[in-house]
Amino acid sequence: AHIKPNSFEKMRVNLAFQLFTTDVLRGLLVFQTAIEEQHGDSTATAHFVELIRDLIAAMSSRTPTRSLKRSSEQLQCLQAVLNYLNAWEIHAQGRGFLSKSTSEGLRVTLTSTQELLEYLTEKVGYTFLMTSRLSQDCVERLFGIIRQFSGSNEHPGPSQFLIIASALQFYSLARSPKKGNTPPAVVSALLSCPPAPKEKECLAKLVDKAIDNGDLETAEEVLDHLPYVAQKSDARLLFYMAGYAARKTILKSSCSECKTSCLVAADAAPEGLSSATRAFDRGGLLYPSRRLFDLISTLEDSVTACLSTQCLHPDTMTDILARIGQSNVPPIGCSQHASALTKGVAHFYCITRLYFFVKSINRSREQRSKRKNLRKSASLQ
Template sequence: MHFSMMRDLIEIMSSRFFAKALHLDSAAVDKLLSFLAYLVEWEVYVAENWRQAKNEGRAEKRGRFLSESTAVGLRVTIASVLSLLDYLSQQLAYKFIMTSRLSQDPAENFFGIARQSSGCNTHPTPQQFLITVSCLSFYSLAKSVSHGNAEPDILTALLGADAAGGDDRSKQFLLDQLIADGDLCSAELALNSIEKAAPDHVACVSAKSDERLIFYVAGYVARKFLAKTSCDACKNVLLADKNDIKNLQAAQLTQLKDNGGLLYPSGFLFRFLKNLENLFTGCFSAQELHHESIMDVIWLIKSRPQDRVGCTDHAEMLTAKMVAFFITTRLHFFVKSLNRARMQKRETAKYLKLSRCT
């Protein structure tokens, strides 16, 4: 019985997919409650045996209970998971919890910030800790200090579940509300004011891609669509003679990589894709990637007037296909770069941790 309950506990507390997730009305909840009751019975049984052995003057070695710290930690962990499940299910309409995703890293990050905020005193007293927390509340609850041991990013450990994504006074909410009300003029003014505002943090600075890379990619796009169209007028709009752009700075990378097989896009196609790239980089410089990011980019493109590529008969269809192809391709490489950066960050953190242990 003991080993089966321990096996069930480990399985419940390390669920990684939906079939093993923790639901409010699942049998796993009953097993956790039963395990808490089992800990109480186990502790009472061992204490009674030790008391009886002491009265009889003999040493009791048949059974021992967990250490005090282990028992308290186990009870707190299970009770915290059950309380969190009840709160998320009742208050935030969550359907399940992947228990393997539960982590105390945000709390440890905050305590690390509090320790490092005291300078060389990395072990503050309770009074110093409370003073530091009070100072952080004035500094900002949502931004970490610049000299702490946590990354300079959004600190959501001190924010509630409803406040972590921002409140109704945020700029994004204001824009969404103006657009929903149909007040496009006010929305445009608000958007322009946000774009012209001086950024407070590096993450708010709009990124720009190198024109030489855009020109190189534009040649790739031209090659893709030359094979899909039979209209000579559309083909002439896509390509340019490489002898006419020898002194063009944007064509330097293409000329360097050209061994005779690269295509040179026309100036019109280059400007068209450059505009799309600026909208793409501007969008993801202002907000993080999420499951509806492609809809944000498409909405941004539709809200800005765009020139059409191709002849009068095929311009609308060719432009739509080109926008879809470019955004899909660009998003693919953008996600790939984010994954690569995330993996490099993990490797760096792993080696840093190993260096501290040696």
């Protein structure tokens, strides 16, 4: 849908917003080597994505701090896009350029926004302009719903338009099934969830035993030993996650020696491992020491070994902790706080890692369910 949208998906602004984001720039940076081996230099693509990302931010500001002002970065971004369009059109020479309607529409939008800001600041006395007020996406979305409300009808009459607009005021998306009684799943979803089993004490003991390294020798092995792990995490992303874990756990410590041993200055960080963190840094990221990075790498290897060799189940966290207990976990911090600090970082990282893993699974399930419903709707038409 993002790369090859159909006729309906081309009108969805949110798909374009998702394509031109900082996450895409991070992906181009992380996978730069693999991309350039297959498709050549990616610098121009990254520059274009960054330019459109800044344009979207400038044209959708909702707060005074990010609004359009005279001599602001947002206003300079609009002029930069206009200059980019002119240079692109001259270089393309009629080939590989935007369509005439798209290029002219974009130029009119940017130029009119500049002139509107100039008029409001000079004639009316405004100090800024929140450009989100200029958007007509809500109107287009409403018209799109009305056109598709009674089937594929691109030209509803005035009476039909008024009837549909009135119906939308009390229309609800939570509808009961068209045929048959309500299935048990719908009814059970409205009931309160049963209380979760109280396993916090057991998991806490497993964390302690895992970090102490040696208390789980007689424990029954849960996972099947495979000759290799199906997946491996990128070291640059692990370095970034180590800094995130340090912010959430180590910064809360009052021991200066622990902070010094776990964090380093930006210029002292390894060049290869910290390349992604340097690209994402806007002045607030932390750079972990080698000892902290080794701890996160050990934890990630154990987590990846579990999640890539078996399906998710209620005892996945127990399996992860059991595998960590079989690893040589390097302690961090000073001699006085090493045990508590290492356990705290391990506890935070395992929970955070599993949370994002479950979130990705739920997102995939929602996408599959949505595609299934769309295919079913298309077959009924």
